[in-house]
Amino acid sequence: MPSSSPAPIAISVDVLIIGSGAAGLSLAISLPKHLNIAVLSKLELTEGSTFYAQGGISAVLDKADSVKSHIDDTMNAGAGLCHPTTVKHVVEKGPEAIHWLEEIGVPFTRKDNNDGDSKLHLTREGGHSHRRVAHAADASGRAIETSLLSVAKSQSNISLLDYHIAIDFITSQRLGIEGQNKCLGAYVLDIKSQKIKTFTAQFSVIATGGCSKVYLYTSNPDGSNGDGVAMAWRAGCRIANMEFMQFHPTCLYHPHAKSQLITEAVRGEGGKLRLANGYRFMKDYDPRAELAPRDIVARAIDNEMKKGGLDSVFLDISHRSKAFIIEHFPNVYKNCLKFGYDMAVEPVPVVPAAHYTCGGIMTDLEGRTDIDQLYCIGEAAFTGLHGANRMASNSLLECIVFAKAVNQSIIKYYQANSRSLTLPAWDESRVTDSDELVVISHNWDEVRRFMWDYVGIVRTTKRLQRARNRMKLLLFEIDDYYANFRITSDLIELRNLAIVADLIITSALERKESRGLHYTLDYPETDPELANQDTILEP
Numbered sequence: 001m002p003s004s005s006p007a008p009i010a011i012s013v014d015v016l017i018i019g020s021g022a023a024g025l026s027l028a029i030s031l032p033k034h035l036n037i038a039v040l041s042k043l044e045l046t047e048g049s050t051f052y053a054q055g056g057i058s059a060v061l062d063k064a065d066s067v068k069s070h071i072d073d074t075m076n077a078g079a080g081l082c083h084p085t086t087v088k089h090v091v092e093k094g095p096e097a098i099h100w101l102e103e104i105g106v107p108f109t110r111k112d113n114n115d116g117d118s119k120l121h122l123t124r125e126g127g128h129s130h131r132r133v134a135h136a137a138d139a140s141g142r143a144i145e146t147s148l149l150s151v152a153k154s155q156s157n158i159s160l161l162d163y164h165i166a167i168d169f170i171t172s173q174r175l176g177i178e179g180q181n182k183c184l185g186a187y188v189l190d191i192k193s194q195k196i197k198t199f200t201a202q203f204s205v206i207a208t209g210g211c212s213k214v215y216l217y218t219s220n221p222d223g224s225n226g227d228g229v230a231m232a233w234r235a236g237c238r239i240a241n242m243e244f245m246q247f248h249p250t251c252l253y254h255p256h257a258k259s260q261l262i263t264e265a266v267r268g269e270g271g272k273l274r275l276a277n278g279y280r281f282m283k284d285y286d287p288r289a290e291l292a293p294r295d296i297v298a299r300a301i302d303n304e305m306k307k308g309g310l311d312s313v314f315l316d317i318s319h320r321s322k323a324f325i326i327e328h329f330p331n332v333y334k335n336c337l338k339f340g341y342d343m344a345v346e347p348v349p350v351v352p353a354a355h356y357t358c359g360g361i362m363t364d365l366e367g368r369t370d371i372d373q374l375y376c377i378g379e380a381a382f383t384g385l386h387g388a389n390r391m392a393s394n395s396l397l398e399c400i401v402f403a404k405a406v407n408q409s410i411i412k413y414y415q416a417n418s419r420s421l422t423l424p425a426w427d428e429s430r431v432t433d434s435d436e437l438v439v440i441s442h443n444w445d446e447v448r449r450f451m452w453d454y455v456g457i458v459r460t461t462k463r464l465q466r467a468r469n470r471m472k473l474l475l476f477e478i479d480d481y482y483a484n485f486r487i488t489s490d491l492i493e494l495r496n497l498a499i500v501a502d503l504i505i506t507s508a509l510e511r512k513e514s515r516g517l518h519y520t521l522d523y524p525e526t527d528p529e530l531a532n533q534d535t536i537l538e539p
C-alpha cells in the first residue's frame with residue numbers, strides 16, 4: 001500500500017538488532033566488522049533489564065564445582081521442563097562467556113589468594129549448590145552493559161539508535177510473496193522526530209527483553225512490556241511456556257520505592273527471611289530454606305503474607321558486619337538507607353514482584369525463529385534453558401551464549417551480494433491524531449492490575465477465566481484504537497502488553513497442573529505425564 005507521507009525514510013542494513021541490552025550488544029560487537037549493523041533501543045541505550053542486574057552471571061569457574069552440577073541445579077530448578085541439550089550447551093559455554101566479558105573489560109569483583117594471585121570472587125544464589133556467580137559487587141548488569149556499549153560505540157560498522165521503537169516486522173507473507181515466510185525488515189518509529197522509518201535487513205534479531213511489566217509490581221524497568229514477543233506472534237512465530245512468569249522474592253517494600261530489587265546474593269551471603277516477630281519461616285517450606293529456588297521462596301512469602309494479612313516479610317542480614325555489607329552490597333545498602341532502612345542494623349521489609357519471563361519466542365540452538373532470517377536472543381527467547389523456573393543468574397549467561405550462536409549462524413547464512421526488495425513505506429493515510437489519550441493510560445493500568453490480581457503467584461481457573469474475559473474486551477478496544485489513530489510509543493507498547501498478557505493467560509489456562517512457577521489451586525499437584533511438555537501456542 002503506497003504511503004501518503006511526503007518523504008518516507010528507508011534504511012538498509014545487513015543486520016537489524018532490536019534491543020541494546022546484554023543480548024543485542026553482545027551480538028552486535030561479535031559480528032564481523034564488514035557487516036553494516038543497526039542496534040535500536042526504544043529509550044536510552046542503557047535502559048533495559050541488563051543495566052539493573054545485580055547478582056551476576058553464573059558459570060563453572062571453581063575447581064570444586066563441575067559442569068554436571070551446574071546442569072543438575074538448572075534442571076532441578078526448571079522442574080521437569082528444561083531441554084537437556086540446551087542446558088548442556090549453555091552451561092558448557094559458561095566459562096568461555098565469562099572470559100569473553102573479562103576480555104572486553106567487565107570489571108568483575110576479584111579476591112586475593114594467599115599466593116598473591118587473584119581470582120574472580122564467586123557468590124551464591126538460590127538453587128545453586130556451589131558458589132558460581134561472577135559479579136561486579138551488586139551492580140553486575142551496569143558493569144556488563146557499560147562495557148558492551150563502550151565497545152559498540154568504538155565500532156564504525158554499528159549504528160546505535162536510541163529512542164527508536166520497532167513497531168512490526170515486514171515479512172514476505174505480509175507482502176503476499178509466495179514461498180517460505182521470510183523476515184525482510186521492520187517498521188520503526190523514531191520517537192523524537194515522530195517519523196516512521198522502514199528498515200530493510202538481510203537478518204533481523206529480536207533482543208527486546210522480557211514482559212514483566214504486564215504486572216502491577218515488577219522489578220523490571222518500564223520498557224519490559226514484551227514488544228518483541230508480540231511482534232513475533234503477529235508475524236507468525238510460535239510462542240512457548242508463557243505461564244512461567246518468575247516473581248523475585250525480595251523487592252524492597254516501601255510506598256515510595258518503585259521496583260527496588262534486593263539481590264538474592266544477600267541470601268547467598270547469609271541473609272534470612274523473617275516475619276515481624278523474628279520467626280525464620282523458610283525452614284518450614286524447604287530444607288534449602290532461603291536458598292531454595294525462587295518459585296518456592298516467592299510462594300512461601302506470598303503464603304505468609306496472605307495467611308497473616310501482612311504488607312511484607314523481612315530480609316535480615318544484620319548479623320554480618322557493616323563493612324562486609326557495604327563491601328558486597330554497596331548499592332543495595334545505599335538504596336535501602338535512602339528509604340530509611342539500615343541493613344547493617346535491622347531487617348528490611350520485602351515483597352515479591354514480577355521479575356523474569358521464562359517463556360518466549362521459540363528458537364533453535366542457533367537462535368533461529370520460525371521465520372527465515374528472523375532470530376531471537378535474550379529474555380525474549382524461549383530456548384528451553386529455564387524450564388518451569390529459571391535459576392538465578394542463568395539469564396545473562398543465556399544472553400551471551402546465544403548471541404555467540406546467532407553470530408555463527410549469521411556468518412553461515414550471510415550472502416554478500418544479496419539484492420534486497422524495496423519495501424513499502426508505512427501507511428498513515430487513514431489515521432488521525434487521537435483525541436482520547438486517557439484510553440491508553442487507563443488500559444495500561446487495567447491490564448497490569450488484573451494480571452497482578454488474577455494471574456499472579458497463586459492462580460485459580462476462575463480467576464484466569466475472569467482475566468481472559470476482560471482481555472478479550474480490551475484487545476478489541478485496543479485494536480480498534482490502533483486502526484484509527486496515529487501511532488505513539490505508548491500505543492505501540494499497550495498493544496503489545498495486551499497481546500503478551502493474553503498469551504500468559506491462555507498458556508496458564510492450558511496447563512492443568514502446578515509446576516515450577518505456575519501454581520494453581522485447582523490443580524495443586526505436578527502431573528508426571530506433563531513433564532517435558534511445553535505449552536506451545538501457534539499463531
Ligand code: FAD
Binds near residue numbers: 164
Ligand atoms: P534487556 O536488557 O531488557 O534489553 C532490552 C532492550 O530492548 C532495551 O534496549 C530496550 O530499549 C529494547 N527494546 C524493547 N522493545 C523495543 C522495541 N519495540 N523497539 C526498540 N527497542 C526495544 N539476570 C541474571 O542472569 N543475573 C542477575 O543478576 C540478574 N539480575 C536482575 C536484576 C533486575 C532488577 C532485573 C530486572 C533483571 C535481572 N536479571 C538478572 C535478568 C536479566 O537482567 C535479564 O534477563 C537480561 O538482562 C535481559 O537482557 P536482554 O538483552 O534480553 O534484554
Ligand code: SIN
Binds near residue numbers: 054056265356391395
Ligand atoms: C538477583 O540479583 O537476585 C537477580 C538475579 C537474577 O535474576 O538472576
